[in-house]
Amino acid sequence: MDIQTPQTLLLAMFDAAVAAADPMRAIPALLPPRPAGQVVVVGAGKASARMAEAVEAVWGPCEGLVITRYGYARPTQGIEIVEAAHPVPDVAGVAATRRMLTLLEGLGPDDFVLALISGGGSALLCAPAGDLTLADKQAVNAALLASGAPIDQMNTLRKHLSAVKGGQLAAAAYPARMLTLMISDVPGDDPAFIASGPTVGDARGIDAARAIVARYGIALPPAAEAVLAQGGRVLAPDDPRLSRAETRIVAAPAQSLAAATEVARAAGCDVRMLGDALEGEARDLGRSQARMARELATSGLERPLVLLSGGECTVTRVAGSDGVGGPNAELALAAALELQGAPGIYAIACDTDGVDGAAEVAGALIGPDTLAQAEAEGLDVQAALARQDSHGFFAEVGAQVVTGPTLTNVNDFRAFLILPQTP
Structure with a gap:
């Protein structure tokens, strides 16, 4: 040079x-042999389509669905790729998340779920909790992005307003066995904050989310205030529904x-x-x-x-x-x-x-x-x-x-x- x-x-x-974090390079070394029986692949994030491409390069065609940012789709053999908006969620992300949750319904203990999670998943994996609307979620996301709050603080609040984050995606797949492969975009590489930890429990309770609202002066829609008032939705790390879920970070800063x-x-x-x-x-x-x-x-x-x-x-x-x-x-x-x-x-x-x-x-x-x-x-x-x-x-x-x-x-x-x- x-x-x-x-x-x-x-x-x-x-x-x-950038090349060191390419899923095509990072995933094969940490991907186990394809399990016998039914295998379902789900995921969300800016790298999720590339991660799906890397998985199928090793395992062959798979059933599943991942959500990525507009323009980030990749050719896959069996896994469906859906594009949605980032950093503020849109109707495509909401619809795809609903379909993903439906895909996980009824799985049994002999089934296997591979979750592919990367940064950007917080906006792309969107299932508003309670009576929250998409417009409410968009308003909260926009306020967080303008607040100057660090990513872990933003994701703490996001997961308490979601029906899929904070371990809830893993809970939807239980009692199936789940392996999550993550590409980290958060300082410290804490899986609970990568894409708001959809397959990972979090010990931070609802009071932490309320404190973030107060600290950064986030104006919440009434429906969001109601969800926080009702108590936490996030799973604790020792929740039984997470007992069959494992997480591995495949690429990090x-x-x-x-x-x-x-x-x-x-x-x-x-x-x-x-x-x-x-x-x-x-x-x-x-x-x-x-x-x-x-x-x-x-x-x-x-x-x-x-x-x-x-x-x-x-x-x-x-x-x-x-x-x-x-x-x-x-x-x-x-x-x-x-x-x-x-x-x-x-x-x-x-x-x-x-x-x-x-x-x-x-x-x-x-x-x-x-x-x-x-x-x-x-x-x-x-x-x-x-x-x-x-x-x-x-x-x-x-x-x-x-x-x-x-x-x-x-x-x-x-x-x-x-x-x-x-x-």
Whole structure:
């Protein structure tokens, strides 16, 4: 790899991170032999169709249904693929979830269910609890996405308003045996929070969900308030209906960061790992990592250094902001402002699923000339950040990273490349 092309190196690292989480690579090693008897495959998430494709490559045609994001379908032999909306659910997701629950009805102890779960499943697997309507669920999801709440907090509330999350999908299949294969997009890789844990119990009770509503000022529709008032629906980890359910994580952020590290080291770089589970406001994390990069750039480096991290940032929507952005692009924009064209520092911030926020953009690249390019285009960088228009900004300066559907999802990927400076 030619270190004289920093953007090429950063993109190669991101590509390696995505490839390491490809279900076609990750699933075969952890998929058991196909059980005898009836086998049903279900699933939901941005990677679920690719996971189904990987399963059938090993097991052959299977009965089943998985729900994925629009544009993320894959060719399968027997498993039906349904596309639905993400990040805010739609009628297609609700109808497909109902059909999935029907598919699990009447299974016996000799039957086997394989569940394929990945990030995005919280919106795609949609069965409103109580008297909640789809419009109610859409309103709650939109409020959560704008609140700045971390993913585990969002998913805690979501599962208490659902008839399928928080172990309820596994309960629907009981007494059949169930194996869940998960691709993690949550910091810490807790199965209870990947797609809101449809096959996993959760010890957090209804009070935790109510506390999240209060903490983030979530305006709930009356039907949602009624569901929370009635008490919890989420299964406890020791619920008997989960006694025949097993979970395995087949891909996680740490594996992808390790693959990116190999690319960087092959290019002659040192790598400093900052963690695979960093959370917080995107612009704050962008500024702090940019400051770290500036300090290291003046420390007399003898070799290029990469600061590598993963996790899931959040963006709290500011009243009056009218821009289009996502956590990764906002992080990159804030970092560019903090760096102020510092020489020899480049960065990439992308979501491994290829979708940063709700836009069909993975993220963005920055370098020493980012602000100069913006000035040449007549752009006000501070105004773009204030309007939360990071995608609009990077489109103007030609620094967006657009991948299309990556068919996996192991959270955000961030890398700062610092080149040694000639005295």
